[in-house]
Amino acid sequence: MKLDETLITKAITETYHKKVQDSINLDVAIVGGGPSGLTALYYLSKAGLNSALFEKKLSIGGGMWGGGMGYNIIVVQKKGKEILDEFKINYSEYQDGYYTADAIESVGKLIAESTSAGGKIFNLYSVEDVVLIENRISGIVVNWSPFEMTGLHIDPIVLKSKFVIEATGHPCEVANVAVKKGRIKLNTPDGKVQGEKSMWADAGEIAIEKNTVEIYPGLYVTGMAANAIFGDYRMGPIFGGMLLSGKIAAEKIIKELRK
Ligand code: 48F
Numbered sequence: 001m002k003l004d005e006t007l008i009t010k011a012i013t014e015t016y017h018k019k020v021q022d023s024i025n026l027d028v029a030i031v032g033g034g035p036s037g038l039t040a041l042y043y044l045s046k047a048g049l050n051s052a053l054f055e056k057k058l059s060i061g062g063g064m065w066g067g068g069m070g071y072n073i074i075v076v077q078k079k080g081k082e083i084l085d086e087f088k089i090n091y092s093e094y095q096d097g098y099y100t101a102d103a104i105e106s107v108g109k110l111i112a113e114s115t116s117a118g119g120k121i122f123n124l125y126s127v128e129d130v131v132l133i134e135n136r137i138s139g140i141v142v143n144w145s146p147f148e149m150t151g152l153h154i155d156p157i158v159l160k161s162k163f164v165i166e167a168t169g170h171p172c173e174v175a176n177v178a179v180k181k182g183r184i185k186l187n188t189p190d191g192k193v194q195g196e197k198s199m200w201a202d203a204g205e206i207a208i209e210k211n212t213v214e215i216y217p218g219l220y221v222t223g224m225a226a227n228a229i230f231g232d233y234r235m236g237p238i239f240g241g242m243l244l245s246g247k248i249a250a251e252k253i254i255k256e257l258r259k
Pocket of ligand 1: 031032033034035036037054055056057061062063064125126127128167168169170173174222223224225234235236237238239242
């Protein structure tokens, strides 16, 4: 069999277009491919929901690749261990209640399990705005990251979804744009993004679970963005809370959609 270059091009473009077509009306659009977004993608897809994750960079995994300061090991506390098991991530118990796992393996398995469960991942997509229809977030406005980087004036396209998950981590880009452009009030004390506090691992890890909520109709938050939005502490390279937060967001949305 001789390879035909045009067939390779057709195979890529037609298959990709089908993936996009299947994502025009999603159950859930997840913005941000860090640990919390990937975990949410896994549980939503496993529940049979049409879910896709949008990441502006080429690589998926967010802040997990580098562990702590480039030492590519993550720490997960006892309550996050069930998720390491679910994703078949190898770990060892460093000390009572402290587990260590390889950051590279962890990211790889989060990606592998979420896509095997049927989750779609789009890299190089910058989410630049939300769709706001009759006081409900109803989708995302996306453009190619290289267009955004070059500053070319090219209009974005829109993907609708029943729910959007804000999983952009520290900068909370989705919540910020929704407050600024959509003029919406989040369910925080003053309706705005409160901004994260300095490091306190224990308090941050406790807070992240209660902060994983619907912050505006149609818009859930997970991961570090949850603490940043509600003005809670950062926690650094401990990842149990990130994984649990992704699971909590997925479970809450699954419950809503099954009502
Ligand atoms: O930052 P990130 O890993 O978020 P996370 O899931 O996890 C946080 C931890 O990595 C760490 C921590 C642990 O204690 O605090 O920081 O909350 O991943 C966020 C991803 O979102 C992407 C960004 O490139 C990153 O990969 N992202 C940010 N803004 C956009 C975006 C956007 N506008 N469109 C698409 N992707």
